[in-house]
Amino acid sequence: MLKDSDKPLWDGCTNHSKLLAIAQVFTIKSDHRLSEAGYDKIIEWARSILPERNKLKENFYAAKSMMKPLGLGYQKINMCPNFYLLYYLKNAKLTECMTCGHSRYKPKTGRGKTLVAYKKHRYFPITPRL
Secondary structure, eight states, X not given: OHXXXXXXSSTTOOSOBHHHHHHHHHHHHHHTTOOHHHHHHHHHHHHHHSOTTOOOOSSHHHHHHHHGGGOOOOEEEEEOTTSSOBOOGGGTTOSBOTTTOOXXXXXXXXXXXXXXXXXXXXXXXXXXXX
């Protein structure tokens, strides 16, 4: 990762590193709720206007694999659709809310073998980010 933070985006580029460019496009993706396909289209366009030997990753998958070692993941926690309860720690095994009685999971449709929660919370731990 340190190497990528020092590598210029292309030979002769002085104001953007490979890592900085990927991080900025990831920020745009999340700020504007772009799909992976939308991200790939932006990258395809950006690569077409950059010099030939640019070091910008060619798609979302490649960029994500580059950013993964930073340890900026998240934890999914199911929650009550009415916002009364997080199914976490001592409540992790419950299947319905203790306050309102609403079910944790959507009804099975017949084909699906996995349980799907009505609502999910994504927890981004602060410690690894510091």
